[in-house]
Amino acid sequence: MNKNIILIGFMGCGKTSIGKNLSIITGKMFIDTDEQIQNDIGMSISQIFEQFGEKYFRKLENDLCRQISKSKNKIIATGGGIVKNSNNMKKLMENGIVIYLKSSPEKIYDNLKCDNSRPLLDVPDKFEKIKELFNQRVNIYESYAQITIDTTKNNINENTQLIIEQLQKL
Ligand code: S3P
Numbered sequence: 001m002n003k004n005i006i007l008i009g010f011m012g013c014g015k016t017s018i019g020k021n022l023s024i025i026t027g028k029m030f031i032d033t034d035e036q037i038q039n040d041i042g043m044s045i046s047q048i049f050e051q052f053g054e055k056y057f058r059k060l061e062n063d064l065c066r067q068i069s070k071s072k073n074k075i076i077a078t079g080g081g082i083v084k085n086s087n088n089m090k091k092l093m094e095n096g097i098v099i100y101l102k103s104s105p106e107k108i109y110d111n112l113k114c115d116n117s118r119p120l121l122d123v124p125d126k127f128e129k130i131k132e133l134f135n136q137r138v139n140i141y142e143s144y145a146q147i148t149i150d151t152t153k154n155n156i157n158e159n160t161q162l163i164i165e166q167l168q169k170l
């Protein structure tokens with residue numbers, strides 16, 4: 001199977017850590033869209049949002065999805081908002097299997113309460129914002145999921161193993 005493995009899900013659900021783990025185990029190359037954008041532009045996600053705005057960031061994401069869709073055999077951890085643009089998903093799905101890392105607002109808050117790297121959560125009430133965005137997006141994540149892994153129950157290694165088992169069934 002030389003399709004890309006596309007990890008989608010809300011901020012802080014474990015896409016990057018699980019993706020890196022999957023990459024080590026499968027030997028497939030790992031790409032993190034946020035990391036790639038930061039490296040390409042030479043700025044952090046927060047700086048990009050602050051200086052150029054979210055719309056510009058979304059354009060960079062869109063350009064990158066088009067580029068990634070040409071690659072094969074990669075593990076791709078996506079930014080949590082990538083699903084908002086159906087063209088991104090269309091491109092990524094051309095040569096990829098979509099795995100939704102499902103989480104809960106409570107678990108996400110717990111993972112991100114001390115993290116300041118997500119500009120969209122840089123608000124006085126972080127938990128409220130997480131719930132608001134989560135409710136807006138949960139149906140979108142579910143609609144693209146070819147495999148769903150509930151990340152609230154297990155640790156990173158166990159979740160990685162679950163993904164491998166599911167992929168073997170395909
Ligand atoms: C975003 C998620 C972030 C990053 C940006 C916007 C979002 O990525 O792309 O801060 O809209 O959900 P992670 O999901 O890796 O945190």
